[in-house]
Amino acid sequence: MTAKRLRIIALLAISTVFLLAWAFPIVWSVMNSLKTDSDVLAYPPKLVFTPTWEAYRDVLFGSGSILPNLLSSVIISVGTTVVTMLMAVPAAYALARLRFRGKKFAGFYVLATQMLPPVGIIIPYFLVLRNIGWIDTYQGIILIYLSFSLPFAIWLLVSYFEDIPFEMEEAAYLDGASRLKTLWRIIIPQVRGGIAVTVVFVFLNAWNEFLFAVVLSGNTVRPVTVAMFNFVSVEQTLWAKLAAVSVLAMLPVVVLGVVAQKHIVKGLTVGAVKGGGRR
Amino acid sequence: MATTAVTSAEIASEAPRSDFGRVLAQRERRFAAALLAPAFLALLATTTFPLLFLVYTSAFRMDLAMPFTNGFVGFENYQVLLSDERFWTSLLVSLVYTGSTVALQVIIGLALALLVMDMKRGQGWFRVIAILPVVLSPAVVGMIWRTFMLAPEFGIVDFLAINAGLGSKNWLGDPTLAMVSVIAIHTWQWTPFAFMVLLASLASLPEDIYEAARLDRASAWQRFRRITLPLLRPAIVMVIIMRTMVALTAFAAIFTVTAGGPGTATEILNLYAYRKSFTELSIGYGSALAVALLIVTIIISGILFAMRRAK
Incomplete structure (x- = not known):
């Protein structure tokens, strides 16, 4: 065997190991979600088994259904996304395009807010929300989610606004259009793609959040990431059901991630060029 | 950012320092303030205010299990x-x-x-x-x-x-x-x-x-x-x-x-x-x-x- 052949085989082996290592825990959860508890617990682990939808039926429609939790997650994520975008789009436009005093400081401030450790924000927030009775409410969770979704969305959008040619707005001004009209009619349509990517990432981050949710949730508002814990207790673990809930919690973000595949690197590194960064 | 800076500078140098120019600049500032206000108010409320409040509570003894012992302690927590x-x-x-x-x-x-x-x-x-x-x-x-x-x-x-x-x-x-x-x-x-x-x-x-x-x-x-x-x-x-x-x-x-x-x-x-x-x-x-x-x-x-x- 030549050295070149050996090299190719080694490369192939290493690649396979890493691809397997990344994909396996996810694939394995999907497989376990289609098993019975005794199949999950089998030793050696069963790669071949008779699939059943039982676990999904139980977690969705049985007693202690997680449907309300999935709904909670959807309301929180959609609510956060809508509020974030309504505030972030105008702010990002101003930071990217307008001239005003203190612009540099404003941009720095947005970045610096991301340095705060979440645990440092949640302590005061818990105290305040408890006082005004907003624990276990959607408005309480969505408000605090702005602390991480807004800086992220603003910086991601600024990078898209900066790509539009200046001439377009100037032409609109010269035609006598007001600033607001120019923003709405000329600029926003230009950054539709960037807005779509930002929506995907804001939704994804809100869906995946855990620390704030675990402190601020209760019986009314409990997203699926927190509700998962009910399937693992000191007395017993409901193995197949836990797998089914995990898959349901993973499904939306995996779909969004694959859809936004080309923009993932930009979304993950936003703001990093200028400093900062987040979870 | 770089392109923005260059273009803004060009516009600024071309614009005559007339009253008209000043009015335009002022309008731009006001427009910017209006666009930034909601996001910055939200960031102040969800990040800066909690930070100040956190530093404040760190100077207190605040025990939810034993509220009767609560009170101002200054730097004691840090000691x-x-x-x-x-x-x-x-x-x-x-x-x-x-x-x-x-x-x-x-x-x-x-x-x-x-x-x-x-x-x-x-x-x-x-x-x-x-x-x-x-x-x-x-x-x-x-x-x-x-x-x-x-x-x-x-x-x-x-x-x-x-x-x-x-x-x-x-x-x-x-x-x-x-x-x-x-x-x-x-x-x-x-x-x-x-x-x-x-x-x-x-x-x-x-x-x-x-x-x-x-x-x-x-x-x-x-x-x-x-x-x-x-x-x-x-x-x-x-x-x-x-x-x-x-x-x-x-x-x-x-x-x-x-x-x-x-x-x-x-x-x-x-x-x-x-x-x-x-x-x-x-x-x-x-x-x-x-x-x-x-x-x-x-x-x-x-x-x-x-x-x-x-x-």
Whole structure:
């Protein structure tokens, strides 16, 4: 065997190991979600088994259904996304395009807010929300989610606004259009793609959040990431059901991630060029 | 940013310093203020106000379990903190956790990026599969690893360990193994991030430099040492900065797996502040711990940013 052949085989082996290592825990959860508890617990682990939808039926429609939790997650994520975008789009436009005093400081401030450790924000927030009775409410969770979704969305959008040619707005001004009209009619349509990517990432981050949710949730508002814990207790673990809930919690973000595949690197590194960064 | 600055400067120099120009500039400022106001008010309310309030509560004894002992204590919480062994241990655990996860992510991510870059076929597989871990919630990842991967015997990792002749291990019950496990889980989830960023950066390097190096008969190692590494340096430093900030404040990835245990074996400072505040309900002292975490974060990011500027 030549050295070149050996090299190719080694490369192939290493690649396979890493691809397997990344994909396996996810694939394995999907497989376990289609098993019975005794199949999950089998030793050696069963790669071949008779699939059943039982676990999904139980977690969705049985007693202690997680449907309300999935709904909670959807309301929180959609609510956060809508509020974030309504505030972030105008702010990002101003930071990217307008001239005003203190612009540099404003941009720095947005970045610096991301340095705060979440645990440092949640302590005061818990105290305040408890006082005004907003624990276990959607408005309480969505408000605090702005602390991480807004800086992220603003910086991601600024990078898209900066790509539009200046001439377009100037032409609109010269035609006598007001600033607001120019923003709405000329600029926003230009950054539709960037807005779509930002929506995907804001939704994804809100869906995946855990620390704030675990402190601020209760019986009314409990997203699926927190509700998962009910399937693992000191007395017993409901193995197949836990797998089914995990898959349901993973499904939306995996779909969004694959859809936004080309923009993932930009979304993950936003703001990093200028400093900062987040979870 | 650069293009904006240039164009704005051009406009400013062309515009006559007339009343008309001044009115326009003023209108632009007002418009900017109106557009920025909602977002900045929200950021003030959700980040700056909590920070000030946190510093304030850290000067109080605020025990939700024993409210009758509450009151202003000044710097007492910080004095207690300095002689709190659990604080120093958690700080050490934080540094070990952050240092090892970031180093592993960068080294494995870079090695894989170099390897995949040379592949003629199959790059697409890596690009798709690498996305999966990074879009998942750390809470879900933690739960999956804790159960289906690390459970004794039928957990896949334990199954492999048994078959490799190591025997069944208590992956999350033994202090050292628990630390190894949480580090491995974090590394599993975020190495694809380093890999994707470094691969994108590698793909953007100019081809002709390598051509010249090959003509000069530079070895593969020399090409890596002298060309690739220096050119990738900004991307590598950026990955280090971003991943360090995240690892320092990792929560779900540890909380769902070990909850900081066994004992305090995997309790990073972030988790200690949480447990003190919300499990032991000692909010004043928890706030002081959170402030300490903020100071540590600022010091470390200061060092990293200095590293970025240095050539």
